[in-house]
Amino acid sequence: MLNHIFSSGYSGLRGWLLQRATALIMALYSLLLLSLVLMHPPVNAETWQALFAPLWMRLATMLFLFSLYLHAWLGVRDILKDYVQAPKIRAALQATVLLALIAYSLWTVNILWGISS
Amino acid sequence: MKFSIYRYNPETDDKPHMQDVELELKAGDVMLLDALLRLKEQDDTLTLRKSCREGVCGSDAMNINGKNGLACVTKLSSLAEPIVLRPLPGLPVIRDLVVDMTQFFEHYNSIKPYLVNNDPVPETERLQSPEDRAKLDGLYECILCGACTTACPSFWWNPDKFVGPAGLLQAYRFLSDSRDQATEERLENLEDPYRLYRCHNIMNCVDVCPKGLNPSLAIANIKDMKIKGVKKPNFIEIKVAGS
Numbered sequence: 001m002l003n004h005i006f007s008s009g010y011s012g013l014r015g016w017l018l019q020r021a022t023a024l025i026m027a028l029y030s031l032l033l034l035s036l037v038l039m040h041p042p043v044n045a046e047t048w049q050a051l052f053a054p055l056w057m058r059l060a061t062m063l064f065l066f067s068l069y070l071h072a073w074l075g076v077r078d079i080l081k082d083y084v085q086a087p088k089i090r091a092a093l094q095a096t097v098l099l100a101l102i103a104y105s106l107w108t109v110n111i112l113w114g115i116s117s
Numbered sequence: 118m119k120f121s122i123y124r125y126n127p128e129t130d131d132k133p134h135m136q137d138v139e140l141e142l143k144a145g146d147v148m149l150l151d152a153l154l155r156l157k158e159q160d161d162t163l164t165l166r167k168s169c170r171e172g173v174c175g176s177d178a179m180n181i182n183g184k185n186g187l188a189c190v191t192k193l194s195s196l197a198e199p200i201v202l203r204p205l206p207g208l209p210v211i212r213d214l215v216v217d218m219t220q221f222f223e224h225y226n227s228i229k230p231y232l233v234n235n236d237p238v239p240e241t242e243r244l245q246s247p248e249d250r251a252k253l254d255g256l257y258e259c260i261l262c263g264a265c266t267t268a269c270p271s272f273w274w275n276p277d278k279f280v281g282p283a284g285l286l287q288a289y290r291f292l293s294d295s296r297d298q299a300t301e302e303r304l305e306n307l308e309d310p311y312r313l314y315r316c317h318n319i320m321n322c323v324d325v326c327p328k329g330l331n332p333s334l335a336i337a338n339i340k341d342m343k344i345k346g347v348k349k350p351n352f353i354e355i356k357v358a359g360s
Contacts (some may be wrong), residue, residue: 012314013343029335082274082315 019074022067029064058112065108069101118142119150119199124162125210133210137199149196150177150189164213172327177263179214180203185264185325204280205267205277211273221263224280228288229305233299249295256290256335258328263333265322271315278311282332285313289335304343313339323348 042048052058076097084090118140121146125133135323146152150170165188166176167295172190173351181191193200208216234243266272266281280288280320290309307313322332 012310012312013340015310016314016340017344055193078317081310085274 017075019071022071022074025067026064029060029067032060032070052112062108062112066105069104073101074096118193120142120156120278121199121201122213123203123210124163124213126164126212128161133135135201140359142193142273147192147194148189149181149191149193149200152157152193152200153177153202153282155186159219164215166215170182173260176258178262178264178327180206185268187262187264187327205263207267207269207273208263209301216263218263219264221261221281221283224266224284225261225287227312228280229282229299230291231303232291232294232297234296235298243296245295251289252293254293255330256286256293259286259290262327264325264327265330266325268321268325269316270319270321271317272296275311275315279306279315280312282316282336285316285339286332288334289339292339298300300342306337306345307339307343313343 015048036051040047042051051075052061077094080097081091081092120138120140121135122138124130124136138159140152140156140159142152143155146155148170150167152164153163154167157165162348165179167189168174168176170177170189175187177188178185179188182196182201183187185205201212204214204216206212208218208220211217224225232243260282263283265286269279269282271279285307288303291328292300292303297303307329316333316336318333319335320333323330323334326332
């Protein structure tokens with residue numbers, strides 16, 4: 001799957017659909033988070049922590065952030081494809097973005113599962 | 118009337134330059150092309166393409182005051198002075214306002230701009246219902262002037278790979294034709310990340326089309342067909358006895 005998405009021989013349709021699917025997930029999560037915050041406004045660090053304590057909330061947050069990273073990857077890759085025509089520079093920039101996003105993903109897991117419940 | 122015209126003759130000029138010229142309009146000079154032909158009377162080295170002079174052949178597409186259009190259907194009264202004329206952007210300039218359209222027509226050719234139908238040729242014609250025929254409205258009118266494709270940033274960045282709005286409008290014209298049987302092959306032909314999916318809905322194409330067509334919508338419809346895998350009713354293959 002990842003190989004398909006990240007290799008240069010990926011299908012145009014798959015990338016296009018993934019971009020939209022991840023956007024939908026982000027929109028739904030944003031609504032969820034907004035309504036949760038409006039219903040029980042967190043006032044201090046403890047209430048903020050309590051908000052992210054349930055397992056389903058952490059899973060949802062992880063799904064949202066992973067969607068964000070994938071969405072960002074697809075978008076940045078498109079921009080680099082359009083504007084950076086030199087193959088080596090483009091590959092270097094793509095690798096940088098990819099490494100950063102992978103680091104963010106690990107960081108995300110670390111933060112979400114570091115919350116004491 | 119004041120003009121600023123892009124001039125470039127590769128045989129004598131190192132690089133292109135803008136030439137300021139003035140023209141006394143005469144009665145009957147209504148369209149930009151009328152003025153250009155008068156300018157060519159003054160200086161016959163000015164080079165441009167034109168043919169039908171009524172917006173049908175698509176020869177005299179150029180960049181007029183920053184926007185692509187056809188000189189023959191652009192009213193002089195609608196233009197602010199000085200009228201800045203440049204060749205279509207994003208294509209190699211052959212001379213003055215004449216560009217090399219080879220790339221453009223290669224993309225057009227790549228979408229197979231003709232009906233693919235393996236049924237035996239009928240005696241008279243392949244009939245279409247009025248409803249099926251109506252599906253081609255807004256698609257068949259394209260005159261291939263290249264105004265849309267050369268206004269498209271996605272085409273500027275990837276001119277060798279992105280088919281461009283004109284080619285994709287034509288791709289959809291044949292995808293939506295009830296007489297065509299190559300729907301699957303046509304959709305497959307647009308599968309790679311560049312040919313169709315470089316379109317980011319910038320919609321310059323819609324803005325400039327001198328025929329008022331909507332390539333952006335056609336592209337969205339192709340993407341829709343690719344998701345849904347819309348297929349036309351299966352045609353029954355009729356084998357001629359003995360073949």
